[in-house]
Amino acid sequence: MRVGRLPKPAVVVLIAVAASLALGAGPSSAQGRGEPPCDKPPASMEINRPIPAANPPRPPTSTPTPTPNRPLSPSRLAASSAPSMTKDTATAVIPASSPAPASAPAAKPPLALDPKQLMASLQTVGVFALVSLAPAAVLMVTAFVRINIVLILLRQALGSPQVPGNQVLTALALLLTALVMRPVAEVVYLRGIVPYASERATLSEAWEAGTAPIKAFMARQIQRTNHQHFLWQLYDYVAPPGPGQVDPKYVEDFPLRVVAPAFLLSELTTALAIGFSIYLPFLVIDLVVSAVLAAMGLFMLPPSLVALPLKLILFVLADGWLLVATMLLQSFEGG
Template identity: 45%
Template sequence: MDGGLSGALNILLLLTVLSLAPGLLIMCTCFVRMVVVLSLLRQALGTQSLPPTQVITGLALFLTFVVMAPTFGRMYDEGVRPYLDGTQTDQLVAWNDAKEPLREFMFAQLEATGNWSSLYAILEYRGVDVSDPSRLSRADVDMLTLVPAYMLSELRTAFLIGFRIYLPFLVIDMVISSLLISMGMLMLPPVLVSMPFKLLLFVLVDGWQLVTTSLMTGFVQPGAPAGATPFG
């Protein structure tokens, strides 16, 4: 009887994890930054719907798995495996153990980017005194506060990266537009003429590898050395 009940609980836990996994993947991992930057890159190239959204999402998804592999491994080893092995029978303790590596990852990105303002704003809204951040600790920040603060930080970082990506393509558009005006070809759309030059530049610098490599190396793994920061 106990074995059947334990098996049913394991199945229930598995179904719960599977139902929450897509949301966790979007909100608590590097997927947000990946998909936003790749989408902005597509817009900067001016290729409309190429690559297709499915390709952009798929690439961002697999890059997310690459970056998050150490964190996912720790989550399984520290939280899921002990529960499945029966060494940890308390579901709440197992959940806390499993989410701790993910919390460390999110805090590591906040430290790397220095985007603490969103976290302070949410803490202040929830009635926490943030006048002296040195008195706060990570234990004061629950997941309900950390996740939206992390997402806002990732969106800010992604848009800053997108701005830098846009600049060279904007220069090409301006040069092509000036040339067309000087030649009196006002009826020819500058975007149509500049696209081949954008694609040529992007291919010559191996743009896809450059952007994806920069994205992956831009994430800090927990435990990396850092300076004095809040919530240490």
């Protein structure tokens, strides 16, 4: 068989086809020879951003088409107009006997304080204030101040600041005050309270008659303790001396607003003087005990610890409570 020579264009085409086949079969031939293939990342390692879902399209809103008004029938027209006509006629026709609508209440004027009510309220407040201050005021113009202060100083002189207690001392002072003030209270009751209760005297007259015995008691106590200078100093402050002014001749002639504070100052001074005389025996006991302990070299032992039992036993043996109570009652004799 005779093979003819191919033309040049055909040779060129064959060479191109062979080259393309050689390039396409490169990887497969490499795998066949045992060469490692090219490394590619697995598809599972790739992380892709999720694509947001698109909003679904909204259906187009259909606009309602206006329906043409149809003419009503005569029967429907009469039925729809009947209630309105009835309402109009009901509101239009108002019987003559119906009451007129109530008008809005008029605004009240601002509250004004009545002078009488104001004075009555002030009097009530004043009465309550006097009632609350009356016990303290009564105690200040009686013998309670002197007696109570002397008993408190006696307790301190004994060296026992808690025994006896305040309630016990106050009760004892009140009982002794009742004994001292009993004659004065009887006179006040007979001259002031009885006439006012029987409507034989007015309130001012009963006040003058009732305060006169109390003022006389205070004045006599001031004169008894030689404290008249308290009266004159307070009187000069209340009523300064001037031309034509007449000074009081007797102690009872001083006004109550001068006698009461002067009596309180006099009682304080007298109570401290009595307390000093009570303190002296107990002070001697303290000094003797301190000297004995110092001579024995017992510097760590408190002197009050040894002096307290000695004070108590001496006070009890001397019947000290009775002596103090009798001395206090005798200090008001002639009052």
